[in-house]
Amino acid sequence: MSDARPLTVDASGVSVTFATKAAQVPALRDVTLSVEPGEFVSIAGPSGCGKSTFLKAVAGLVKPSAGSITLNGTPVTGPRNDVGFVFQRPALLEWRTVEQNIWLQGEMRGLPRSAYRGKATDLIELTGLQGFERAYPHELSGGMQQRVALCRALLHEPQVLLMDEPFGALDALTRERMNLELHRIWEQTGVTVLLVTHSVPEAIYLANRVVIMSPRPGRILEQLDIALPRVRDYGDTMADPEFQRLTGRVRELLGTSGEVD
Numbered sequence: 723m724s725d726a727r728p729l730t731v732d733a734s735g736v737s738v739t740f741a742t743k744a745a746q747v748p749a750l751r752d753v754t755l756s757v758e759p760g761e762f763v764s765i766a767g768p769s770g771c772g773k774s775t776f777l778k779a780v781a782g783l784v785k786p787s788a789g790s791i792t793l794n795g796t797p798v799t800g801p802r803n804d805v806g807f808v809f810q811r812p813a814l815l816e817w818r819t820v821e822q823n824i825w826l827q828g829e830m831r832g833l834p835r836s837a838y839r840g841k842a843t844d845l846i847e848l849t850g851l852q853g854f855e856r857a858y859p860h861e862l863s864g865g866m867q868q869r870v871a872l873c874r875a876l877l878h879e880p881q882v883l884l885m886d887e888p889f890g891a892l893d894a895l896t897r898e899r900m901n902l903e904l905h906r907i908w909e910q911t912g913v914t915v916l917l918v919t920h921s922v923p924e925a926i927y928l929a930n931r932v933v934i935m936s937p938r939p940g941r942i943l944e945q946l947d948i949a950l951p952r953v954r955d956y957g958d959t960m961a962d963p964e965f966q967r968l969t970g971r972v973r974e975l976l977g978t979s980g981e982v983d
């Protein structure tokens with residue numbers, strides 16, 4: 723008898739076509755992807771191949787034209803509570819402090835105030851934002867703003883965290899630091915992560931699996947298992963011959979479109 727938890731994400735034959743005034747835009751074609759609880763899956767592919775559309779479909783924000791998606795064993799029919807979403811822009815409310823921006827998630831979901839305020843304090847500590855609880859977004863660096871967005875996405879303890887190019891707007895050093903932090907947070911929380919990224923090193927460093935998509939309409943070209951130690955030191959990982967090999971393979975699959983770092 724198996725006591726295995728249901729798959730966190732189970733997408734089967736998912737296609738999405740957008741109907742615009744001018745045309746039908748096929749964004750995704752026949753995407754099948756299974757993600758186990760606690761996995762970290764990076765998704766890479768050329769610009770416009772449907773990566774964001776796939777994340778939105780998993781979150782219940784876009785309805786597939788064909789195929790089905792279940793999340794934690796139940797079909798996705800609309801937005802739900804077991805998902806957290808981090809976008810490229812932190813989308814903070816300028817008139818609210820750091821802690822008030824994080825609380826927003828709890829307020830919107832109608833969670834008990836005592837529970838989510840305590841959780842916010844834990845997350846502020848986890849992401850190193852102590853001392854900035856009462857700061858306003860304009861007083862924070864880009865990396866700090868994205869940490870606030872991450873805290874807000876984790877406040878309701880989602881089982882799956884969807885991240886859409888969350889560090890794309892950050893400078894290289896800050897991005898590296900955020901990669902280290904995200905790796906640690908993933909380790910500490912056990913949350914399942916789906917990360918869309920244009921950075922090949924980021925995709926490989928963070929994930930235990932990298933999904934490569936074709937140009938639009940996006941379909942899965944290949945899935946690469948990342949056979950590197952689960953807990954990763956940044957310098958050691960970059961110098962690992964297996965990391966170099968994987969980087970080469972991902973770049974080869976993505977072609978020379980120049981879309982990736």
Ligand SMILES: Nc1ncnc2c1ncn2[C@@H]1O[C@H](COP(=O)(O)OP(=O)(O)OP(=O)(O)O)[C@@H](O)[C@H]1O
Pocket residue numbers: 740741742747748749767768769770771772773774775776938
């Ligand atoms: N709401 C929408 N209505 C019409 N077309 C859309 C809509 N959302 C996305 N598209 C189209 O679907 C395709 C896939 O878009 P999507 O944003 O998913 O790609 P992406 O791979 O995330 O791109 P990027 O890497 O540049 O962010 C694009 O051609 C886009 O124009």
